[in-house]
Structure formats: C-alpha cells, structure tokens
Amino acid sequence: FLFVILSVTTTHNYQTTATMFRFFTVLLLLNFANPLSNPPTLRRRTFVSSILQTAVLPLVSSSSSAAAEGPVDATTVGRNQCITDPSPSRTTVTCYGHILSLPNPLPPDYPIPSLSKISANENGVSTSSIKVPSKFTPPWSYSTSTSDATKAWSSLVTYVNSMEGCNLIQTVEGDKWSYMHVTFPTSFPVVEVSANNAVPEESKDDLEFLLRADDGIVLVRSSSRRSIFVYPLQQQVGDKDSNRK
Secondary structure, eight states: OHHHHHHHHTTTOHHHHHHHHHHHHHHHHHHHHSOOOSOHHHHHHHHHHHHIIIIIHHHHHHHHHHHHHOOOOTTTTTOOSEEEEEOSSEEEEEEOOSOOOOOSSOOTTOOOOOOOOOOTTSOEEETTOTTOGGGBOOOEEOTTTOSOHHHHHHHHHHHHHTSTTOEEEEEEEETTEEEEEEEEEOOSSOOOOOTTSOOOGGGEEEEEEEEETTTTEEEEEEEESEEEEETTTTEEOOOTTTTTO
C-alpha cells in the first residue's frame, strides 16, 4: 500500500521512489522483528501514519511546488527579457537582457560597470566569459598605439560609428572609464528585411565597449538578440563566428 502511494507521488523521480521503498522495507522488517508490545493492527496503523507524516506528505508538497514553478526552458535559461516563438520545425528565442543601462549623466562616484557573460544558448562573445573558451574574447590593449585614454576612446568611437549598419544607442563617460553601446544587423542567420529595408529589432546584434583607463584596455561584448533552435534535438544554429569577427 505504501509503495503504491510513493510511486504515485514521486513518478518524476525514480531514484527517490527506490530509496523510499528501501527505507520502508527496512523499517517494516525492524518493526515486526521487535517483541509484540501492542496488538499487530495498532502497531501497523501507527507505523503507516508515522511514515505518511514524515516521508510521503513532504514529497507530495515538494512535487506540488515543482509543478507550480513549471519546467525550465533550456532555450532561455541564463537569459533575460526573452520572447519565445515556437513553430513545427524550430523555436526562435529573442532576448533583450544583459545589456548595460547606465544613467546619463552619471551620479558622483559611480562605480566602474562590468559587461555580462554570454549564455551557453546565446550566440556571441564577451571578455567576461573567461571560463568558456568558445564564448570568450580577450580585451583590447591600446597601449601600443597611445597612452592617452581619451584619444584612444575618441578613435574607437569614430571608427565604430563609421562602419556600415552601425546604430549608436548610448555613450557614457565616467571617472577613468567610458562605455558605448551600438547595434548592427545580424550577419547570420540571415536577417529578414522589411519592405522599407528596415532591420527588425530582433534581428540585431548588440555590441558593447568598456574602456578602463587605469588598465589601458577595452573590454568588449557582442551578442545576437535572436537564437534559433531546430527540431528535433533543439540544436542551436550558430552565427559562423560573426560576433567574434
């Protein structure tokens, strides 16, 4: 009887069911191995009631909580502000999170910000993804060209904004650091252009730069907003290293 209850309440976890069955069996054997101090029926009722309160009910409660939270979607885990568009052949996920949003002008003594990592289910590279080689790109050093951080930053801003398809979103200059956020049309997968040749917001790559004057380096993060996962294995379509380039 008790094993049936455990099987029903823990079907999502066979290891838990097996463990609880062994636990039940051992306790049952120990119970009937003891000298008879109470009538058998009373002892069995007390035993079952004890197990229900200490083992089964907590499992039912935890199962209900897990069901209420819902399953984790592997295509969006680790990402923020995502929109999922499923179809019979693929799932398209568009995310707008993990981009720095800085006040402008900055309040006094505003700390140096940091760029986000790249999630495993996201196309892109970042200097912050030091533990994942496929998502890591090294910082840029401008010391070989100039020791003047202001000059280096001005040259970078001018060059990036002269590139075809660049759209400047934000530039912020703090105390010994500078930040820039621009977007470019996604190179791959191919961007669907509207009738008026406008690039949809979901078909853009976000490119961020963070210059740290004291270190003489520029940190960078480039990521695609849209990720495509094809069935049946939910395999992500890569970007052919377009973000790295």
